[in-house]
Amino acid sequence: MRFSLCACAVLVASAFSSVSPADAFANDLGEPIDLSSFSGMESALEESQQILGADGMPIVQVYDDGGARWIRPYVTGIAGASFGTLNTGGGGGFGGTPLGFAGSVNEAMFTGGGAIGVAFDQPSGLLRMEVEGRARGPMQGKTQFFVGEETNVLPIDTVASGGWSAMTNFWRDWFLSDRFGVYGGGGFGVGGYQYSTSLTEGG
Helix, strand or coil: CHHHHHHHHHHHHHHHHCCCHHHHCHHHHCCCCCCHHHHHHHHHHHHHHCCECCCCCECCCECCCCCECCEEEEEEEEEEEEEEEEECCCEEEECCEEEEEECEEEEEEEEEEEEEEEEEEECCEEEEEEEEEEEECCEEEEEEEEECCCCCEEEEEEEEEEEEEEEEEEEEEEECCCCCEEEEEEEEEEEEEEEEEEECCCC
């Protein structure tokens, strides 16, 4: 440490010894440079960097962990099976004789459709909102038609066709790894079908 200080002192002394008093005037050192113009260029550069990156792409806000936020639309198809139960009941009368229906049909139906939605990037997953539409295959089976008393019944063919539904759904995805995750959610909507019956002749 002591040798460093001595070396510095020698350098300073030699520097001052090589400069004469006449050389110390600022006018002899050349024209002064106005550095104020660079401040405007620097602020303009900072402003442009807030809009576009070095590759010309927009700069987006990121999470604290470094992940970029994004919003992405999507379209998806739906195909599979639906399990339904059609209950028949109620009745009326004809000429003073009570008439009615009883029984139920349980069947798996093919269903197909699609959904269009938008996904919002969230920590550890996604938040999705979508509109879904589906069409379903027919349900058909045997129920009962009774005249007078429920013990006096006739088999009747019951068909529910043209089934459809439209829903608005909300989902939250959680990514447990790059290839595995879970999701949960729900929705609300409307639907309908056409109902028809036909009496089987000969019992």
